[in-house]
Amino acid sequence: MDNQDIRKAGLKVTHPRIKILELLENSSQRHVSAEDVYKMLLDNGEEIGLATVYRVLTQFETAGLVTRHNFEGGHAVFELDRGGHHDHMVCVVCGKVEEFIDPTIEKRQREIAKSHGFEMVDHSLIIYGHCSNPKCSVG
Amino acid sequence: MDNQDIRKAGLKVTHPRIKILELLENSSQRHVSAEDVYKMLLDNGEEIGLATVYRVLTQFETAGLVTRHNFEGGHAVFELDRGGHHDHMVCVVCGKVEEFIDPTIEKRQREIAKSHGFEMVDHSLIIYGHCSNPKCSVG
DNA sequence: AATGATGATGAGAATCTTTTTCATTACAAG
DNA sequence: CTTGTAATGAAAAAGATTCTCATCATCATT
Ligand SMILES: [Mn+2]
Ligand SMILES: [Mn+2]
Ligand SMILES: [Zn+2]
Ligand SMILES: [Zn+2]
Numbered sequence: 002m003d004n005q006d007i008r009k010a011g012l013k014v015t016h017p018r019i020k021i022l023e024l025l026e027n028s029s030q031r032h033v034s035a036e037d038v039y040k041m042l043l044d045n046g047e048e049i050g051l052a053t054v055y056r057v058l059t060q061f062e063t064a065g066l067v068t069r070h071n072f073e074g075g076h077a078v079f080e081l082d083r084g085g086h087h088d089h090m091v092c093v094v095c096g097k098v099e100e101f102i103d104p105t106i107e108k109r110q111r112e113i114a115k116s117h118g119f120e121m122v123d124h125s126l127i128i129y130g131h132c133s134n135p136k137c138s139v140g
Numbered sequence: 141m142d143n144q145d146i147r148k149a150g151l152k153v154t155h156p157r158i159k160i161l162e163l164l165e166n167s168s169q170r171h172v173s174a175e176d177v178y179k180m181l182l183d184n185g186e187e188i189g190l191a192t193v194y195r196v197l198t199q200f201e202t203a204g205l206v207t208r209h210n211f212e213g214g215h216a217v218f219e220l221d222r223g224g225h226h227d228h229m230v231c232v233v234c235g236k237v238e239e240f241i242d243p244t245i246e247k248r249q250r251e252i253a254k255s256h257g258f259e260m261v262d263h264s265l266i267i268y269g270h271c272s273n274p275k276c277s278v279g
Numbered sequence: 280a281a282t283g284a285t286g287a288t289g290a291g292a293a294t295c296t297t298t299t300t301c302a303t304t305a306c307a308a309g
Numbered sequence: 310c311t312t313g314t315a316a317t318g319a320a321a322a323a324g325a326t327t328c329t330c331a332t333c334a335t336c337a338t339t
Contacts, residue, residue: 132257
């Protein structure tokens, strides 16, 4: 994941794009909002406009470098496309995100789509729950 | 699904609530946005404020009368809770929504949540694709 | 390395969805 | 019917994202 990926996407290799890609690679949080990216860049002394962050993230998504998720909360979160597809589990208390992939579910989805005459292009599976942290448990 | 359901939710039986519930029952579209509801009510000659529509839909959701979905598109859609849980398939071209339920997937989700130490409280599964309408097919 | 066409950026305005505020109105219990 | 309290509508506010446009940076070409 380097500047060549930006170039291959038909985009100029600019300072904001380089820094945003670096941040997505090095951030301790895999799943970040545009606002998160903006603020983390500021913390790093990079004064990149919020509009640019939104623009670049959308371009990276189109280029297949980044995936956008619509978790609950009214704002999108983004993550760098490492390896392959996976689904998500989100703690409704602390917001912790776990990733998983289940071949059985993936297979059934394709079958179900087909049986309804749909050509599946994407899917979104999010499990909401209480994570194992005692502070997040129900009782 | 009648006024008693509103009362049982601890809410006063008001004109806006009655009309919104009626509309959700009788609308030809099962999945509607707040804006949709607002406009359809206007078409019926009911001048109910948009803020009230949002408030009531949220209250109905809390009361378990209505379910909210975060499909792509930046706005939530709501549907009356008839019968039980189901998942969704959305055509990325025409927006058509199909519903389905798959016991295998439901079961695997519970197992996966448990294996990650999560207490599942909800989940969202949306398949995006091209529906069988020729206008929506890839070619 | 200098040039120049074109794409990219930043700031702020604009847009879109949803929530909040607050004065007024309507429900429902007595 | 009276009356306390919840509900409503209008408008403002808030939050997320996109757009506009003047300025700037990148990069293919000289
Ligand atoms: Mn992920
Ligand atoms: Mn449905
Ligand atoms: Zn948690
Ligand atoms: Zn379609």
